Structure formats: C-alpha cells, structure tokens
Amino acid sequence: MKKHTMELRVAGDREIVMTRTFDAPRALVFAAYTRPSLVQRWLGVHNGWTMPVCEIDLRVGGRYRYVWRGPDGMEMGMGGEFTEIVPGERLAATERFDQAWYDGAAHSVVTFDEQDGQTILTLSVQYDSAAVRDAVLKTPMEKGVAAGFNALEGLLASGTIAELAQGEPA
Template sequence: MSDYILSVTRLIDAPVDVVWKIATERLTEWWCPKPWTTEIVEMDWRAGGRSAMTMHGPNGEAHPQEGVFLEVTPGTRFVFTDAYAVGWVPQGPFMTGVFEFADEGGKTRYTASARHWSEEAYKQHEAMGFEGGWGAVAEQLAALAEEEAKTS
C-alpha cells in the first residue's frame, strides 16, 4: 500500500486553529489550483458524512467528486474516500485523501496525501499533475491562512 501514496507537505506560518478554520470553512477558495473553481454540493464534516463537490475548469470542464468522510478530528485531520457514496454505497474507488494539520512552534505543518488502491490509479493521479496541483493548493491554503493570521 505504501507504494501507492502521493503527498505534499508545507509549513504554514499560521497557528493550527487558523489553518483548520480556513481549510474547512473556506474550501472553495483553495481546494483546486486556479483558474479552476470549486462548487460545494455538500460537506457534512463528520465520519460517515457526505463529501461532495464539483471542480470546474476554465474551459467548461466539470469534475464531480462524490464520497464520504471516514474521519474528522477537528484541528488535527480529516480523511475522505471516493470508494463510497453517502449511505456506504460502494462505488469505483480512486483514492482516500488524508489531510493533516500539526503544530510546529506556532506554525502549522500541513500534509495532504492521496492513497490509491492500485498502481494504475497511483500512476494516473501522478500523470494528472498531482505534485504541481496539490502543491499549488497547499500554497493557496497557506496564503489565505497566513493573511488571516496577520489580521486576527
């Protein structure tokens, strides 16, 4: 399984509570690399809750994402998967997303990982531009959180 994990990490110059708040309450502002946008369908922030959104591209592309949260530990981590739709209805899995937030001397160590069921899914995600895309998303989250930390 460890061979099928892609991840990014970034130290964000803002406290964990600020980064967590931005990550969960302002998802549409950082979730996908600009110029793409995110439309929230439903975010039920609890284990078993629905995680549904659509990512929209600048040329009219639409990529719906339907899944469930497996874990939500406020201020620490959230985990979701697309292996199930709400109500634990199985669907074709691609990945499980793990987003972790850890204090490092008043700053936040943000780590986002995508765990894949197969080498094929892993390679597909890598070829889609995982490193650049998820890195850009980390930068967008950091910019929002660092700005918020300055003003609070």
C-alpha cells in the same frame, strides 16, 4: 516570512504523501480545510477555475462534494465520505471523481501538526493499486495540489481568515 514549498514522496507501493508547512496555527488551517466558504477560496481555484459547489457534512459518515468549473465551462466533480475526524488534528475520507480518470477509489488522510505557531500539514492518499498510484503521479496532480496549497498560504496570510473562520460553524 519564509516561503514554504510542498514536498511529495511515495510510500509503500500505493501511496502518495504531500507535506507543506503553513505560517498559521492549526485551528485556522483546519478551518480553511473544512469550512465551505473558505475551501472555495483556495482548493483548485487557479488558472480561471472556480468551485461553485462545496458541500461539507463534517462528521464521520458525513459526505463532501466539490464541483469545479473551468474558464471554458467544463466541470469536474468529486466527493466522498468522512471516515475519521479529530477536530483540529486529523481528517480521513474516501475520494472518487465523477469522471473517473483512474480505476477504483482513493482514501486520504490529512494531519495538522502545530509547531511554534506553524502548521505542518501532511496529506496522504492511498490508491487501490500501485498502477493507479503511478498513473496519478504522471498527471499534473502535484502541480495542482502545490498551487492549491500556495493559494491556501495566501488566504491564511490575508489576515481575514480568522474572522471568516469564526463566522461559520465547523
């Protein structure tokens, strides 16, 4: 199995685009991205962080909410609203952190493209301004997203995800 890494690039003056290939069919990657019991196992849960709150109302106009807890008890929350859903192919949503560390909101689009049994996931985040995008790029965001994607790869490779994905409604 080839080791995949995340690629990050900027697009236009307000957008960050991150791409990562996973050795799994897109139905499983989509399930891991949209089912709370799976999201809690990979998204931002590294270096002692956990996700005690993971709520996903997967419908256009539905909301999601994540709360992470650090090893010191500090909490960080974020949420938003789904603006577009194409099951297995595309998710679009707004994004806002509880403790706003940048001005305004962001809008993310995640696409899931399958080729030869692998899924190419592309996460595009557009910010309200170039200044905000540039400020985000100066944070450890890239390292955190890459770590999350590595955890997702591990979850997908564990062989348990297909079983887990079937036990919970999308």
